[in-house]
Amino acid sequence: MRGLRLGLVAYPGLGGSGIVATELADRLARMGHRVHLFATERPFRLPPGSPVRYVPVDLPFYPVFPGPLYTLSLAGVLEREAARLGLELVHTHYAIPHAAAAYLAFGEGFPLVHTLHGTDVSLLGMDPAFHGPTKRALRAARATTAVSRALAREAERAFGVRPAVIHNAVDPERFRPRPERKGLYAEEGEWLLLHASNFRPIKRVPDIVRAFAKVRRKVEARLLLLGKGPEEGEARRVAEELGVLPFVTFHPPTPRPEEVLGAADLFLLASEEESFGQAALEALASGVPVVATAVGGVPELVTPEVGRLVELGDLEGYAEAILELLASPDLPGLRRRARAYAVAEFHPERITGQYLGVYEEALG
Numbered sequence: 001m002r003g004l005r006l007g008l009v010a011y012p013g014l015g016g017s018g019i020v021a022t023e024l025a026d027r028l029a030r031m032g033h034r035v036h037l038f039a040t041e042r043p044f045r046l047p048p049g050s051p052v053r054y055v056p057v058d059l060p061f062y063p064v065f066p067g068p069l070y071t072l073s074l075a076g077v078l079e080r081e082a083a084r085l086g087l088e089l090v091h092t093h094y095a096i097p098h099a100a101a102a103y104l105a106f107g108e109g110f111p112l113v114h115t116l117h118g119t120d121v122s123l124l125g126m127d128p129a130f131h132g133p134t135k136r137a138l139r140a141a142r143a144t145t146a147v148s149r150a151l152a153r154e155a156e157r158a159f160g161v162r163p164a165v166i167h168n169a170v171d172p173e174r175f176r177p178r179p180e181r182k183g184l185y186a187e188e189g190e191w192l193l194l195h196a197s198n199f200r201p202i203k204r205v206p207d208i209v210r211a212f213a214k215v216r217r218k219v220e221a222r223l224l225l226l227g228k229g230p231e232e233g234e235a236r237r238v239a240e241e242l243g244v245l246p247f248v249t250f251h252p253p254t255p256r257p258e259e260v261l262g263a264a265d266l267f268l269l270a271s272e273e274e275s276f277g278q279a280a281l282e283a284l285a286s287g288v289p290v291v292a293t294a295v296g297g298v299p300e301l302v303t304p305e306v307g308r309l310v311e312l313g314d315l316e317g318y319a320e321a322i323l324e325l326l327a328s329p330d331l332p333g334l335r336r337r338a339r340a341y342a343v344a345e346f347h348p349e350r351i352t353g354q355y356l357g358v359y360e361e362a363l364g
Contacts, residue, residue, distance in 0.1 A: 004359065005034045007055075007082060009074065009092040009102065012043040014198040014227060014253055016278035017117035019045050020147070020168050021093035025052045027169075027352050036085060038077060040070070044255060055081055071097040071104070078105040089113065089359055095120040095138060096130050103137035111362045112141040116163060118275030118296070119202070121146075121155050135159045142362035145355075147276040148297025164358060167300070168278050169351035170285040172343045177287035177335065178262030185249060185263055191221040191326055194264035194288070196257060196279040197271075199229025204270040204293075206231060206238045207315060211270070213242040214319035219326060223268075226251045226260055262286040266325060272312055274298050285342035287335040291321045306338040 006028060010021030022043040029035040029051040036053045037043065046052060057077050059068035078090060078101065089111040092098035099114045106112060114137070124130055138144050138161050146152040146163035155163050186192040193212060197203040205225065212223045225235060225248065232250065239245040251260060257279075261267070267283035269292035276297045280290045290307035292298050302309055308321040325331060 003032045003034065004028075004363075005086050005088045006359075007036045007038060007078065007085070007087045007090040009038045009078070009090065009098045010043060011094060012039040012041045014044060014229075015094075015117075016147075016168070016276070017094040017115075017120075018043055019278055020115070020117070021091075022046050022052075023169070023171070023348075024352065024355060026050045027348055028355075031352070034085075036081065036087065038074065038081075044253070071101045074098065074101040075104040078102060082106070082110075089362060091115065091355075091359075093117060095134050096124045097134075099137035099141065100130075100133045103133075103140055108140045111359075113143045113145070113358055113362050114138055114141050115166075116144065116146045116151055116155050116275075118147070118151060118273065121151060121158055122273055122275075122296075123202075125155075125158055131158075143358050145358060148300050150297040150300065151275040164354075166351060166354045166358070167346060168276055168281055169348040170278075170281045170342055170346050171348055172285050172339070175258045175282045175285035175342075176262055177339065178259065181259060181263035182265075185224050185251075185260070186222045187220075189220055191219060191265045192224060192263060193221055193266050193268055193322065194224045194226060194261065194283070195268045195270075196226035196261065196283075197229070197269075199225075199227050199231040199235070201231055202271055202273050203229075203231065204272055205235045207270045207313075207318075208268050209235050209238045209244070209248065210242065211268070211315050211318040211322065212248070213239075213244045214315065215322050215326075216244050216247060218323055221247070221326075223248045224251055224260070224264065225249065226253070226257060228253050257282065258286065261288060264288045265331075266291060266322060267307075268322070269293065269298070270312075270318065271295060271298075277301050281342060281346055284338040285346070287339040289325055289331070289334045289338050291318065291325065293318075303341075306334065306341050 011018040091113040144163040294309040
């Protein structure tokens with residue numbers, strides 16, 4: 001495919017949608033496409049020296065308004081910069097409010113592609129304040145994609161669109177086993193259990209602490225919580241209440257999570273909703289098996305060959321799944337299979353090619 005002039009829109013923070021968008025933009029730019037990434041600040045996971053051109057979306061504040069008007073600001077920047085830069089296609093990640101902002105900027109004649117990531121369908125997308133405009137914007141686009149089959153089915157019910165399913169990608173050169181780093185986070189003889197997220201309530205981080213407390217009664221283990229967010233205080237309170245706070249490490253967000261993930265023995269995910277699970281995919285590529293709740297698109301990622309699934313809220317079952325894997329003589333084989341599976345099924349070249357196919361159809 002010839003070099004394209006592309007605009008991608010993303011949230012810049014720790015969430016999966018921003019990570020997917022940022023890393024896709026970087027891969028496309030390194031392939032020779034001219035990629036401009038629109039966000040309110042430089043995205044957290046945009047590598048230094050990336051050929052991606054970051055375009056800031058300013059949030060002017062006027063006292064007459066109750067808060068910054070992000071949707072209108074983004075629409076104005078997209079309309080102005082698309083003309084100045086000669087953009088041929090704009091691809092938004094996370095529909096709310098990005099799909100509506102792009103529709104406001106371009107109407108129906110411009111090639112727009114929208115990728116749905118989860119709560120933009122299941123939570124915010126069903127809010128009456130957002131549903132109508134989002135539905136019109138999605139149905140007017142040239143193409144819509146979703147990061148899992150489960151999310152695509154949900155989007156069809158909610159918005160009447162049929163997204164193409166493109167799973168997330170992971171770079172196996174970046175995310176790889178790093179057992180030599182385990183000693184930085186755990187004492188000799190301790191198992192290292194890890195969770196990484198933005199600590200929103202939907203991630204149920206306190207439940208991970210509760211399950212860990214059950215595990216700690218049976219084996220020597222340490223829990224590493226990587227990230228930051230509104231549930232950090234509650235997770236600390238639960239850890240103290242259950243007497244495991246000395247064995248729980250809170251690690252701040254890092255632009256190099258691969259250096260932490262690859263050191264773990266198991267990755268833990270206890271979300272009540274999860275469209276796919278980018279952090280879990282990065283753990284698998286790092287050779288780290290996953291214990292997760294069987295919600296949303298997670299069963300499309302975590303299979304019995306690479307981890308365990310438990311029912312939401314079953315903390316006894318969750319702790320038992322952790323203990324079963326730690327005691328398994330096949331744990332080394334599970335690690336190898338986890339990495340091989342992630343590399344084979346979610347390689348960046350494969351996933352980027354699928355997005356380029358969507359672009360080609362949208363432009364055609």
